[in-house]
Amino acid sequence: MKKRKLKKIVYLLLFLFCFVLVFLFFKLGRKVEVKEDSPNEETKTQEVVNPQEDPFVTALKKEKYYIEDYLERYLSYSQDKDISASVAIRNVNSNLDREMYTDTEQTDISVGNLMLVNKYYYLTEDFEPDDLVTLNAKYNSGANSKMRKEAAEHFMEMSDAALLDNISIKNASGYRSYTYQVGLYNRYVQRDGKEAADTYSARPGYSEHQTGLVSDINIVDDSFEKTPAFRWLQENAYKYGFILRFPKDKEYITGYKYESWHYRYVGVEVAKQMHEEDLTLEEYYAYYVRNK
Numbered sequence: 001m002k003k004r005k006l007k008k009i010v011y012l013l014l015f016l017f018c019f020v021l022v023f024l025f026f027k028l029g030r031k032v033e034v035k036e037d038s039p040n041e042e043t044k045t046q047e048v049v050n051p052q053e054d055p056f057v058t059a060l061k062k063e064k065y066y067i068e069d070y071l072e073r074y075l076s077y078s079q080d081k082d083i084s085a086s087v088a089i090r091n092v093n094s095n096l097d098r099e100m101y102t103d104t105e106q107t108d109i110s111v112g113n114l115m116l117v118n119k120y121y122y123l124t125e126d127f128e129p130d131d132l133v134t135l136n137a138k139y140n141s142g143a144n145s146k147m148r149k150e151a152a153e154h155f156m157e158m159s160d161a162a163l164l165d166n167i168s169i170k171n172a173s174g175y176r177s178y179t180y181q182v183g184l185y186n187r188y189v190q191r192d193g194k195e196a197a198d199t200y201s202a203r204p205g206y207s208e209h210q211t212g213l214v215s216d217i218n219i220v221d222d223s224f225e226k227t228p229a230f231r232w233l234q235e236n237a238y239k240y241g242f243i244l245r246f247p248k249d250k251e252y253i254t255g256y257k258y259e260s261w262h263y264r265y266v267g268v269e270v271a272k273q274m275h276e277e278d279l280t281l282e283e284y285y286a287y288y289v290r291n292k
Helices: 002-037 041-048 055-062 068-078 085-093 109-114 149-164 178-192 222-226 228-240 268-277 281-290
Strands: 132-134 140-144 146-148 171-173 214-217 242-246 259-265
Touching: 055 068, 055 085, 068 085, 085 281, 109 281, 132 149, 146 149, 149 228, 149 242, 149 259, 222 228, 222 259, 228 242, 228 259, 228 268, 242 268, 268 281
Parallel strands: 140 171
Antiparallel strands: 132 146, 171 214, 214 259, 242 259
16 A cells, blocks of 8 residues: 555655646747747947957047948058057048059049049049030130030039139139040149149049039139138039039148149039038948949
């Protein structure tokens, strides 16, 4: 009798043990499944904020003009340099980690008024805008009197507005063909040498004038900065879609010396934004055009 009772107790205990195991297995299995399929907010936060991430990487990602696809370039450029995250981003976005006139690519003309032409982006020899118009004597004083239609219309509007303030604004040099630039650049090289010429003149195919969106205004030399026309443009050019293309203290970004007379049409809204954010076309293009 005692043996039978003992067996019953053993069987009962085994049954209870198995039941508990099955119960625990079921409950734990559900928790794992829920955690894998539907991570809670705490889990998501841990995935985004990596405590092991390099502090410099974290600083880069907090910057306004950070571009995720450029992360490796930012890090490579910053190596062995004592620079901030903002400087690394500005310089790399402006392609300063690439070699001018060597690491180049054909510019994207599909973006129209926002096409970037500089020492990294070029136009082909046969590129010529199909909507060039000629500015008449009221608005032009030089030999290169053509601009693209939209740019010309805004230029004339700007010139008329300036005249109301007794300021004369005329185009001194607008569209230039590839062939024209060949002759111009070669003359500068012959006169000053290639290294010096590259600081103020574009090589053929790399000149913004070929876009038909540029105007050298009034006087094509440093004296223009001291004129009332320059001061008026500083306050008003962006309202008509024009930007000072090669500003002072940004030579290292644009690749050209400061040119107070050289204005580029980008459109009214873009010019306003660039004015407010104090951006060169290189900086704007990287973040707002190419990054999209």
